[in-house]
Amino acid sequence: MVASGSYASTNATLPGARELLRFMMIRRCEDKDFDAIVEIVNDGAQAYKGVIPEDRWHDPYMSPKVLRDEIEDGVLFWGYEEEGKLAGVMGIQDKTDVTLIRHAYVRTCLRNHGIGGKLLRFLESTTAKPILIGTWAAATWAIAFYEKNGYRLLEKTEKDRLLQKYWTIPERQVETSVVLAKGRWKGVLNLEPD
C-alpha cells in the first residue's frame, strides 16, 4: 500500500486514498534527491538574508559539500512530496540520548501550507527520545512555528550547554542561536525533570 520507507500524509483507509498517495507523501530522501535538497535548503534559507547576523550569512547558504558532510555525520533527510516533486525537507539526527531535528526547509512558494508541520509531526513519531531543535535567534518565524508545535524555548545557559554537547558549530553560531525542546530533555544535562 505505502512504499517501504515512506509515509502517506493521508488516511489510507479512505476511498481514493491510494490515488492521493501518489500526490502527497512523506518519504525518506535518497541519493537521487541530493540536488533537490540543496535547492530547497538554499531557497528556504533566503528567509535568513538580512535577518541573521551578516557574518553568519553566506551564499549559497548550504553548499553540496556541507550537505554531504551532514549526511555522512548521520543526518537523515525526509521529504514531503507533492505531485512527484519535493516541496520540503527535514533532517533528523540521533544523538544517543536525544534526537535533533536539523535543516527544516520548505520551498518559499509553498510555505505556510502545513508542510513543515506535517514533516515535524512525522519525524516526532519516529523517536521516543527528547527532541531538540536549534535555530537562529533572529528567525522569529521559525521559533513561532516550533512553539506552535509544542516546543519550548530554553534559557541561555541551558541552550549553550546543549549546543556545545550535541552540535558541532562555531562559537559565534552558539552565541546567535537558540534551542527549543520537547520531551524530558532535562535529564541529559543532569537537571531535575520537568
Ligand SMILES: CC(C)(COP(=O)(O)OP(=O)(O)OC[C@H]1O[C@@H](n2cnc3c(N)ncnc32)[C@H](O)[C@@H]1OP(=O)(O)O)[C@@H](O)C(=O)NCCC(=O)NCCS
Ligand atoms: C519554518 C518552516 C520550515 C515551516 O514550514 P511551513 O510549511 O511554512 O509551516 P506550516 O505551514 O506547517 O506552519 C505555519 C506556521 O509556522 C509559522 N510560520 C512559518 N512561516 C512564517 C513566516 N514567514 N512568518 C511568520 N510565521 C511563520 C507560523 O507559526 C505559522 O502558523 P500560522 O499558520 O498560525 O500563521 C518554513 O516556513 C521555512 O522553510 N522557513 C524558512 C527556513 C527556516 O526558517 N527554517 C527553520 C530552520 S530551523
